[in-house]
Amino acid sequence: FRVRSSSRRRRPLNLRRILAANFSLVTSLDSELTAMEYVNPEGLRLDGRRFNEMRQIVAEVGVVSKADGSAVFEMGNTKVIAAVYGPREIQNKSQQKNGHALVLCEYSMAHFSTGDRRRQKNDRRSTELSLVIRQTMEACILTELLPHSQIDIFLQVLQADGGTRSACINAATLALADAGIPMRDLAVSCSAGYLNSTPLLDLNYVEDSAGGADVTVGILPKLDKVTLLQMDAKLPMETFETVFALASEGCKAIAERVREVNKWCSESFKQH
Structure with missing residues (x-):
């Protein structure tokens, strides 16, 4: 790929015309999606996945040099970075908590992660998610082994395409492990939804925005404990159990991936 320079003088860009064209394009796409089947007769979703298929997972640790532990976790086009400082x-x-470490968590979204420029660092959703992630991490950290200490977890969404809550929990777990924080088990998370009368694993943004139910689950896989369960719409009990089971299977698959990353990092550290 080469960049060519030209001596020809170009017209100045008409920014208003470009923005108007882009807005009309997005509006037309939204109207088409409202009438679109999110799962076709062949059982394929808009991105080509089956109902029980997850997006591609990419994970890396040790990405922030000044942090005690850090990680990047990607689920499809959703990308999150986590940094841990402490104990x-x-x-x-x-x-200070009697006999236990204090766990603090701060969640934010990069301004370029979505098209919504109005979202601020300290908005209501960020505060709520910070609390949810903090409680999930407290369930897996052996805080009683680190009395009179503090652990800070910073999370930032770099790209948002659905499942940011789960991606943050998974990134935080990897960063905690990278920092050598003692944990009773890995905290992993995945979501599943119910759209077009079909349970779907790991919703992307388009699916999540379609108005169906979305169930986010967090578990400690070895201990077989649920640490997080959130649902944004009502479902019949039988349907909920199906969607919950699907999300739980997704959590177990993510746990295997997280273990692989931790094992590879441990072996790499020993070699150096």
Whole structure:
């Protein structure tokens, strides 16, 4: 690929015309998707996956040099970076917990991660997700082994295409492991939805925005415990059990991937 320079003078770009054209294109696409089947008669979704197929997972640890532990976790086009600092001395003594480490979590979205420029770092959703992720991480960290200490987890969504909550939990788990934080088990998460009368694993943004139910599950796989269960719409009990089971299977598949990454990192560290 080569870049060619030209001496010809180009017309200045009409930004208003370009934005108007892009807006009309998005509007027309949205109207087409409302009438579209998200699962075709052959059982394929819009991105070519089957109902029980996850998006491609890519994970890497040790990506932030100044952090005690860090990781990047990708699920399809969703990409999250996590950084862990600690255990270290508690900065605010009033927050100290008797005999347990203090776990703090901060979630944010990069301004370029979505098309919504109005989203701010400290908006209501970010605060809510920070609390949810913090509680999930507290369930897996052996906080009793680190009394009078503080563990800070920072998460930032770099690309958002559905499943950001689950991707953050998975990234945080990898970053904690990279930092050498003692854990009773891996905390992993995955979502599943119900769309066009079909249960679907690992919804992307288009599927998640279609108005169907979305169930996010977090588990400790070895201990067989559920640490997170959130649902944004009502479902009949039988349907819910099917969707929940599908999300749980997705969690187990992610746990295997996380273990592989941890094992590879441990072996690589020993070699160096």
